[in-house]
Amino acid sequence: MSNIIDLKLFELVEKIKKKEISSTEIAKAFIDRSQKSKKLNSYITENFENALQKAKQFDEKPDFNKKLPGIPLAVKDLFCTKNIRTTAGSKILENFIPTYESTVTQNILNEGGIIIGKLNCDEFAMGSSNETSYFGNVQNPIYENLVPGGSSGGSSSALAAKLTPVTIGTDTGGSIRQPASFTGTVGLKPTYGSCSRYGIVAFASSLDQAGPMTQNVKDCALMLEVISSYDNKDSTSVDFKRGQYLKDLNENIKGKKIGIPKQYRVDGMPKEIDELWKKGMKIIEDNGGEIIEINLPNTNYALPTYYIVAPAEASSNLARYDGVKYGFRSKGENLIDMYEKTRSEGFGDEVKRRIMIGTYVLSSGYYDAYYLKAQKVRRLIKNDFDEAYNKVDAILTPSTPSSAFKIGEKTNDPVSMYLNDIFTVPINLAGLPAISIPAGHDKSGYPLGLQVIGKAFDEQNILNIAYSIEKNINFKNNINDWWIN
Amino acid sequence: MDKLSKENKEYLIKRNTNEYEVVIGLEVHAQVLSESKLFSTSPTKFGSEPNTQVSLVDAAFPGMLPVINEFCIKQAIKTGIGLNAKINKKSIFDRKNYFYADLPQGYQISQYKNPIVGEGTVTLDLPNGEKKIGIERLHLEQDAGKSIHDIDPNNTLVDLNRSGVALMEIVSKPDLRSLDEVNLYIKKLRSIMRYLGTCDGNMQEGSLRADVNVSVRKKGSKELGTRCEIKNVNSIKFMQMAIDYEANRQVDVIEEGGSIDQETRLFDTKKNETRSMRSKEDAHDYRYFPDPDLLPLELDENFIKDIKKNIPELPDEKKKRFIEKFKLSSYEANILVSDIDTSKYFEEVSKNSDIKLATNWITGELFALLNEKNLEITESPISSKNLSKLINLIKKGTISGKIAKTIFELMSDGDKDPEKIVEEKGLKQQSDPKELEKIIDKIISENPKNVELYKSGKDKLFGFFVGQVMKSSGGKANPQLVNEILKKKLN
Numbered sequence: 001m002s003n004i005i006d007l008k009l010f011e012l013v014e015k016i017k018k019k020e021i022s023s024t025e026i027a028k029a030f031i032d033r034s035q036k037s038k039k040l041n042s043y044i045t046e047n048f049e050n051a052l053q054k055a056k057q058f059d060e061k062p063d064f065n066k067k068l069p070g071i072p073l074a075v076k077d078l079f080c081t082k083n084i085r086t087t088a089g090s091k092i093l094e095n096f097i098p099t100y101e102s103t104v105t106q107n108i109l110n111e112g113g114i115i116i117g118k119l120n121c122d123e124f125a126m127g128s129s130n131e132t133s134y135f136g137n138v139q140n141p142i143y144e145n146l147v148p149g150g151s152s153g154g155s156s157s158a159l160a161a162k163l164t165p166v167t168i169g170t171d172t173g174g175s176i177r178q179p180a181s182f183t184g185t186v187g188l189k190p191t192y193g194s195c196s197r198y199g200i201v202a203f204a205s206s207l208d209q210a211g212p213m214t215q216n217v218k219d220c221a222l223m224l225e226v227i228s229s230y231d232n233k234d235s236t237s238v239d240f241k242r243g244q245y246l247k248d249l250n251e252n253i254k255g256k257k258i259g260i261p262k263q264y265r266v267d268g269m270p271k272e273i274d275e276l277w278k279k280g281m282k283i284i285e286d287n288g289g290e291i292i293e294i295n296l297p298n299t300n301y302a303l304p305t306y307y308i309v310a311p312a313e314a315s316s317n318l319a320r321y322d323g324v325k326y327g328f329r330s331k332g333e334n335l336i337d338m339y340e341k342t343r344s345e346g347f348g349d350e351v352k353r354r355i356m357i358g359t360y361v362l363s364s365g366y367y368d369a370y371y372l373k374a375q376k377v378r379r380l381i382k383n384d385f386d387e388a389y390n391k392v393d394a395i396l397t398p399s400t401p402s403s404a405f406k407i408g409e410k411t412n413d414p415v416s417m418y419l420n421d422i423f424t425v426p427i428n429l430a431g432l433p434a435i436s437i438p439a440g441h442d443k444s445g446y447p448l449g450l451q452v453i454g455k456a457f458d459e460q461n462i463l464n465i466a467y468s469i470e471k472n473i474n475f476k477n478n479i480n481d482w483w484i485n
Numbered sequence: 486m487d488k489l490s491k492e493n494k495e496y497l498i499k500r501n502t503n504e505y506e507v508v509i510g511l512e513v514h515a516q517v518l519s520e521s522k523l524f525s526t527s528p529t530k531f532g533s534e535p536n537t538q539v540s541l542v543d544a545a546f547p548g549m550l551p552v553i554n555e556f557c558i559k560q561a562i563k564t565g566i567g568l569n570a571k572i573n574k575k576s577i578f579d580r581k582n583y584f585y586a587d588l589p590q591g592y593q594i595s596q597y598k599n600p601i602v603g604e605g606t607v608t609l610d611l612p613n614g615e616k617k618i619g620i621e622r623l624h625l626e627q628d629a630g631k632s633i634h635d636i637d638p639n640n641t642l643v644d645l646n647r648s649g650v651a652l653m654e655i656v657s658k659p660d661l662r663s664l665d666e667v668n669l670y671i672k673k674l675r676s677i678m679r680y681l682g683t684c685d686g687n688m689q690e691g692s693l694r695a696d697v698n699v700s701v702r703k704k705g706s707k708e709l710g711t712r713c714e715i716k717n718v719n720s721i722k723f724m725q726m727a728i729d730y731e732a733n734r735q736v737d738v739i740e741e742g743g744s745i746d747q748e749t750r751l752f753d754t755k756k757n758e759t760r761s762m763r764s765k766e767d768a769h770d771y772r773y774f775p776d777p778d779l780l781p782l783e784l785d786e787n788f789i790k791d792i793k794k795n796i797p798e799l800p801d802e803k804k805k806r807f808i809e810k811f812k813l814s815s816y817e818a819n820i821l822v823s824d825i826d827t828s829k830y831f832e833e834v835s836k837n838s839d840i841k842l843a844t845n846w847i848t849g850e851l852f853a854l855l856n857e858k859n860l861e862i863t864e865s866p867i868s869s870k871n872l873s874k875l876i877n878l879i880k881k882g883t884i885s886g887k888i889a890k891t892i893f894e895l896m897s898d899g900d901k902d903p904e905k906i907v908e909e910k911g912l913k914q915q916s917d918p919k920e921l922e923k924i925i926d927k928i929i930s931e932n933p934k935n936v937e938l939y940k941s942g943k944d945k946l947f948g949f950f951v952g953q954v955m956k957s958s959g960g961k962a963n964p965q966l967v968n969e970i971l972k973k974k975l976n
Contacts, residue, residue, distance in 0.1 A: 080546075080547060080548045086547070088547070093547065096547070098546070098547070098548075099541075100541060100546070102548060197548070197550060198548065198549075198550055199548040199549075200548050201547045201548050202547075202548060202778075204777070205777035205778050206777035232552065233550060233552060234550050234552075235550065235551065235552055235553065235778060235779050235780055236777075236778065236779075236780060312774060313777050315582075315772075316580050316582055316591070316592055316772070316774070318591075319582060319584065319590065319591020319592055320545040320547070320589060320590050320591050322584060322591060324586050324589070324643070325544055325545065325546075325589055326546070335585075335586055335641070336584075339584055359772065362582070362772035362773075362774055363770055363772060364770050364772075367772075367774070371774060
């Protein structure tokens with residue numbers, strides 16, 4: 001039998017159902033490897049002992065009708081997990097243990113999944129390299145001192161390093177797709193409203209969306225089936241008929257019209273990325289799809305729009321971390337002093353930067369010029385996509401304008417850091433689904449991803465296109481376990 | 486202006502040779518009558534142990550999301566209909582951002598630019614006729630928790646029971662001109678909401694409080710003066726005191742050549758004065774923006790129609806009906822409709838008995854009794870059923886009005902049945918002409934002198950004979966019959 005950690009999620013599920021392998025064996029394998037991989041700093045909180053107990057319980061009383069029967073997995077530490085510390089990568093929630101479970105993780109538990117730990121992330125999911133986490137940088141298993149992307153950096157790192165068979169992240173402006181691209185893995189941001197936001201520490205409510213991060217497209221389809229659900233505890237959850245994404249996964253893309261937005265050819269984009277993109281187009285054409293150039297004229301405004309809307313919502317969403325009710329509290333002379341000290345000491349620089357930007361753009365006298373205008377532009381960006389989808393079924397772009405960079409390389413240059421999200425941000429603004437799949441390497445051998453963007457609630461279509469590309473592109477991640485002595 | 490308005494007692498402030506008119510607008514915060522909060526399922530019961538009615542949403546735990554309580558939406562729409570107001574098919578919940586210890590989210594969810602209810606009117610009955618007060622808007626918002634500063638000497642304690650409870654903020658136009666109008670306006674709002682069952686109007690429990698906007702201007706001026714807002718006043722009496730103080734203060738400033746600064750003030754109930762809380766420059770920047778956790782609220786036409794269908798008869802209509810159908814005076818009708826429980830009691834009594842008598846007995850004897858015992862009509866010691874029985878006894882002539890008053894007193898002890906009292910105590914009116922004739926004959930034969938005198942023209946003595954008959958019957962003789970028979974016998 002091949003190594004447990006090398007098995008795909010769907011293989012693990014099959015083997016467990018055939019009783020060829022037990023939940024405990026799987027849990028032990030991933031926990032064992034996780035323990036050997038502390039150098040990556042992927043975890044913020046380990047739940048190993050408890051997970052092993054749960055695995056044992058599953059083996060004693062297995063239920064093979066579940067979608068994740070006894071499958072252990074670690075999740076991003078932005079999901080509130082009952083009785084398991086949830087920090088959002090922040091000092092201000094360093095010791096916060098929820099008494100409740102997020103809907104998405106509850107869905108995982110309901111399908112037989114077992115949480116083995118909470119994965120590192122940028123503080124409050126604000127970052128593109130996992131360098132803003134209070135709990136330290138995360139290593140990309142691809143190469144030492146390379147960032148794993150962000151904000152779901154702990155997730156992408158743990159997944160690529162096989163510390164967990166699959167994981168989940170959240171994506172506000174690219175936080176699933178960019179780290180997936182940086183680590184040679186698959187990441188899907190579903191349509192806004194597909195996965196419940198209940199119990200997910202909020203960053204920017206109108207953009208946040210949870211999604212699967214997996215080794216391959218098939219696992220991604222399975223995980224989406226597990227986590228996507230209508231939830232009346234989230235007013236923005238949409239009650240649409242969810243697909244049988246795994247069962248209906250199909251590599252046949254004959255006749256599919258795929259749009260190529262010319263505005264995504266940005267200046268200074270590495271040649272490898274352009275080549276990768278062409279490679280993707282060729283695969284689509286070879287498989288009977290049609291490539292059509294499309295126009296998304298407002299793409300250039302997406303990033304500035306995002307950096308108004310997201311901080312505005314964040315500045316308000318993070319107001320609750322005030323030291324009064326839970327979390328970190330600093331001593332103060334009076335209420336105001338306590339607030340100031342608590343929030344000065346409890347939040348990191350990037351979070352403070354965004355709170356200040358957000359507060360500014362909502363201030364009276366600036367609201368119309370920034371927030372209101374950004375909302376209007378957001379509408380135009382969405383209209384661009386609607387227009388394009390009159391002509392095409394999906395859109396193909398690179399996932400990121402570059403491959404993973406070195407830890408520390410961009411920490412002093414927030415704008416260049418923000419530029420990382422240039423291809424992913426418009427999709428959040430439009431509320432659309434998009435998947436990043438590994439498609440090649442740059443000259444340093446670092447992975448690069450392609451992004452397939454779909455119509456709203458058309459996850460099945462982009463999964464199918466991604467599946468077809470995956471089958472034809474022959475990507476292989478080169479990971480040599482450098483962090484294990 | 487018509488002739489009548491001159492009779493209206495004008496509220497003017499005089500200084501030197503100048504007369505100032507006072508312009509008042511009210512922002513009334515009415516707690517929505519609802520089992521659960523505006524965005525969570527926590528109960529709203531008043532007076533519970535601190536922090537026992539708090540959900541994770543109310544305490545703003547990470548990842549918690551608001552979900553609109555449909556019942557509160559219906560209550561707001563109902564109230565809007567009661568205020569003859571426009572119901573907006575699309576409204577938006579915004580976040581009003583500010584930090585305070587009893588505001589767990591760090592923002593209050595409220596409605597800013599797009600409230601659920603638009604312009605409407607409330608009609609006041611003034612001594613000289615009706616006056617319509619404009620309603621600017623009604624919006625829904627969350628209440629905050631409570632900071633308690635006087636239990637622990639070193640700490641402020643926070644009770645979140647109230648956090649997230651639904652409030653309706655009802656904003657009037659600056660149409661009020663006197664303390665009487667303020668009184669009538671608040672009472673009318675309260676009355677409408679109690680008819681609708683959308684707010685219990687209990688000011689002691691804080692279910693109804695108001696921010697008061699006051700400005701003054703020289704009489705005859707068309708322009709509005711600069712206003713000051715007096716925050717959070719929780720009784721009509723305090724509102725009137727605060728307005729009176731504030732209007733006089735403003736007039737003094739103007740008379741001394743100064744100008745009014747737009748500011749927020751607090752009313753100190755102990756010192757009976759308003760004090761500056763913050764100036765316009767120091768006003769909070771609340772950074773309102775649409776709450777991204779909540780979609781815009783869009784109401785279906787049928788949803789509103791269904792609510793409209795179930796709106797009960799409101800005080801104005803009821804008054805009209807009482808006047809037309811029962812021939813009550815406007816004054817009587819007003820008294821009977823202003824409180825929903827009074828009107829219910831009246832309708833129960835009058836359903837089975839004489840309307841005129843019912844009106845008189847309720848507004849007379851019953852109100853006096855309730856007043857004396859400091860009771861609400863819902864706690865009345867005499868049930869509507871027994872009062873209507875009493876009235877029927879009077880109407881049928883079984884008892885006289887005078888005896889009825891005695892019975893009424895006896896009834897108030899444990900809601901006794903008047904018919905039983907009449908029977909037990911033998912208080913039945915003597916209405917048998919033969920029996921009465923016997924008594925009268927006896928009185929006449931016992932008082933020959935007075936009979937002489939009466940017949941010789943001393944008409945006044947008639948009263949003496951009536952008195953004697955009543956006395957000898959123990960007050961039970963039917964006075965009308967006694968009159969008739971006496972007249973016949975004596976003439």
